[in-house]
Amino acid sequence: MKILVVGGGGREHAIIKKIKENKSVTQIFALPGNGGIAADATCVNIGAKDLDKIVNFATENKIDYAIVAPDDPLVLGLVDRLEEVGVPCFGPNKRAAIIEGSKVFSKDLMKKYGIPTAKYETFSDMQKALDYLDTAPIPTVIKADGLALGKGVIIAETRQDAKDAVVSMMRDKAFGKSGDNIVIEEFLTGPEVSVLSFTDGKTVVPMISSMDHKRSGDGDTGLNTGGMGTVAPNPYYTQDIANRCMEDIFLPTVEAMNKEGRTFKGCLYFGLMLTKDGPKVIEYNCRFGDPETQVVLPLLDTDLLEVMQAVTEERLCDVDVKFKDEHACCVIMASKGYPKSYEKGFEMTIPDSVKDGVYVAGATLDDEKLLTNGGRVLGVTAIGKDLKSAINSSYEMVSQIKFENAYYRKDIGQKALKANSEK
Numbered sequence: 458m459k460i461l462v463v464g465g466g467g468r469e470h471a472i473i474k475k476i477k478e479n480k481s482v483t484q485i486f487a488l489p490g491n492g493g494i495a496a497d498a499t500c501v502n503i504g505a506k507d508l509d510k511i512v513n514f515a516t517e518n519k520i521d522y523a524i525v526a527p528d529d530p531l532v533l534g535l536v537d538r539l540e541e542v543g544v545p546c547f548g549p550n551k552r553a554a555i556i557e558g559s560k561v562f563s564k565d566l567m568k569k570y571g572i573p574t575a576k577y578e579t580f581s582d583m584q585k586a587l588d589y590l591d592t593a594p595i596p597t598v599i600k601a602d603g604l605a606l607g608k609g610v611i612i613a614e615t616r617q618d619a620k621d622a623v624v625s626m627m628r629d630k631a632f633g634k635s636g637d638n639i640v641i642e643e644f645l646t647g648p649e650v651s652v653l654s655f656t657d658g659k660t661v662v663p664m665i666s667s668m669d670h671k672r673s674g675d676g677d678t679g680l681n682t683g684g685m686g687t688v689a690p691n692p693y694y695t696q697d698i699a700n701r702c703m704e705d706i707f708l709p710t711v712e713a714m715n716k717e718g719r720t721f722k723g724c725l726y727f728g729l730m731l732t733k734d735g736p737k738v739i740e741y742n743c744r745f746g747d748p749e750t751q752v753v754l755p756l757l758d759t760d761l762l763e764v765m766q767a768v769t770e771e772r773l774c775d776v777d778v779k780f781k782d783e784h785a786c787c788v789i790m791a792s793k794g795y796p797k798s799y800e801k802g803f804e805m806t807i808p809d810s811v812k813d814g815v816y817v818a819g820a821t822l823d824d825e826k827l828l829t830n831g832g833r834v835l836g837v838t839a840i841g842k843d844l845k846s847a848i849n850s851s852y853e854m855v856s857q858i859k860f861e862n863a864y865y866r867k868d869i870g871q872k873a874l875k876a877n878s879e880k
Contacts, residue, residue, distance in 0.1 A: 458482050460762075461515055461544075462498065463505050463535065464526035465489045467789075467818035467836040468747035472526060472761070473498050474816070475754045479762040488514065492827050493817020493835075505530050508538055515544045524548065524765065528604050531723075531743050532558035547765040549743050553714060553721040557743040560600045560640045570713040572706055573737040575730075577642035583627040586639060590619045596644040601626050603635030608681065608796075610740075612644065645739065647732040648693035648876070651749045654707060654727065655764055657773040658720040661707045662764075665756050665780045666694035667749045668873050673796060675868045682796045683833055686869030687787045688844060689752040692876040693731055702729065702736050710741070722768055751816045751836040752785035786847040786870050787838040788855050789818075793864040795832035803829045803861040811854040814838045829860055844873055 458481050462469055465487065473485055474497055488511055490500030503510045505527050512535075515523060525535050525548035534551030548554075555562050567574040575598070580586035590597070599622040601609030609632045613619035619641075626636030651669055655662040667689040673679035706727060714721045726742035726749075745753075754761065758779040767776045792799035805827045807815055816838065819831015837854045841847030848870040855865060 458521040459519060460485045461518075461520045461523040462487050462526060463511060463523065463530055465491045465494065465500075465505065466527075466747055467816040467833065468745050468750040469526050470494050470497070470816040470818070471750045471754045471836075472524060472745065475757065475761040476524070479760055482762065486514075486518065486520070491817055492820040492822035492830070493815070495822055496812075506533060508533060508535050511535060512538050512542055515539055516542050520544050522546070522762070522766065526744055528554070528557055528742065528744055532604060545766075545769050547723055547769055549721050549723040552719045553723075554743040555719065556714065556721065556725070556741045558604060559602055560740070561602050561638050563741050564640055564642070566710075566713055566717070567738060570709055570716075572709050572713065573735060575643040575645050575737060575739070577640050579638060579640050581638045583623060586623045586627065586641060587620055589641060590616060590623065593619070593641060594643065595619065598642045598644055599623060599626065600640040600642065601632045601635040602638035602640065603632070605632035605635045606683075608632070608683075609635055610681070645730040645732050645737060647730050648691075649739070650691045650694045650729045650731060650736075651687075651746055652694070652702065652707075652727045652729060653745060653749060653753055654725050655768055655773060655778065656711055656721060656723070656725050657768045657771045658711060658715060658722050659771060660773040661703070661711055661725075662773060662778045663699065663703070663707065664753045665689045666691040666699075667746075667752055668693075669746070669749060670866060670869055673866075675866050680796050682791075684746075684748045685789045685791065685866045687748045687752045688848070688870040688873045689749075689756060689785045692844075692873050698731065698736060702727070706736065706738060722771070747818075748787050748789055748833075748836050751787040751838050755814075755838055755840055756781045756783060756785050781840070783840050783842060784844040784847040785838055785840050786844070786851040787816075787836045788851045788865055788869050789833050790835040790837060790855060790858060790860075790863050790865045791833050792819075792829055792831070793862045795864065799832055800862055801829045801831065805829060805834070805860040806858065807835075808857050811837070811857055814851075814854055815858070829862070834860070834863070844870060844877060848874070
């Protein structure tokens with residue numbers, strides 16, 4: 458089989474490495490891929506949002522199956538376009554991808570169908586939003602409606618911070634058109650949990666839960682990033698909570714999308730907050746999370762391509778999806794200065810002994826040298842029988858990887874270890 462994977466980050470590298478395990482796969486193309494992915498797939502310099510070129514490439518190269526991984530091409534309707542020319546895909550169509558593409562849509566969906574989430578108001582008029590903030594509870598959360606590279610959410614600790622966020626989004630267009638409409642919502646507290654799930658619109662199969670570390674600095678300090686590391690499973694996500702989420706959130710969400718004529722087929726990501734009133738949805742994503750994928754897929758025991766094809770063909774109920782009874786830790790190695798300004802172009806040294814657990818997010822190949830080319834450069838994942846051994850192994854691997862300007866958090870997984878010790 459010829460497989461096409463759209464995207465070029467660490468998430469896509471993790472998907473490609475897992476897909477390679479299937480014996481029927483003869484070739485994998487990554488569009489655009491990156492310098493590290495080039496070791497595992499044929500990279501083609503076509504951007505993930507260049508729908509016309511992607512469709513032409515898929516038809517000209519007789520692609521048997523496509524996996525659309527990033528949010529932008531999903532929201533733009535790449536799955537629809539590929540399916541129109543006879544290429545089966547993993548990923549939701551445009552109508553279903555709106556669950557991430559519009560936060561106003563997703564919040565209204567939850568309100569309509571009684572799915573637990575934070576209280577909220579939506580605004581298209583900046584002055585009305587500012588007036589609302591005069592009396593709104595603080596802290597509060599300000600969200601740009603559309604996609605914003607995972608950065609369109611601001612937690613405002615003061616009333617002035619909240620108003621500044623609104624002005625930045627709605628007047629100054631910090632996130633472009635994504636800020637034309639905004640959501641102002643209640644600030645929830647409690648442990649956060651990420652749960653990725655396979656669904657074909659009928660069956661929902663949650664993957665192993667994970668705990669993301671979004672802040673740039675140790676102790677959850679510093680700026681929000683795309684994620685500085687992850688561990689799985691999340692110790693706060695007990696079986697009782699999992700059962701409650703299935704009954705109150707997962708199945709109701711899929712059924713709500715069906716009722717809206719927006720059947721969701723692909724990976725539906727649930728960002729959850731375990732509040733004192735029970736689990737609530739913080740956000741939906743219409744695709745695999747990054748870097749959650751880098752800890753979840755290494756623990757998947759079932760063939761990934763087999764599961765994906767079952768989703769596409771709406772026969773997920775026939776597949777026994779299994780995960781290893783182990784733990785995983787992923788430490789992100791970033792460029793110093795991320796998520797603000799940083800230098801790039803530094804050569805990386807990655808020993809062969811650790812390459813299997815390294816997922817390359819931002820790198821280019823130059824004369825066979827792998828050079829840094831992004832804020833988040835590498836995800837370094839290790840598996841262990843327990844969480845502590847997975848964390849220790851991941852950091853041992855990190856210590857062997859060298860590039861100038863490397864930065865990483867030193868405390869990935871420590872909060873999860875503490876939670877385990879308190880059980």
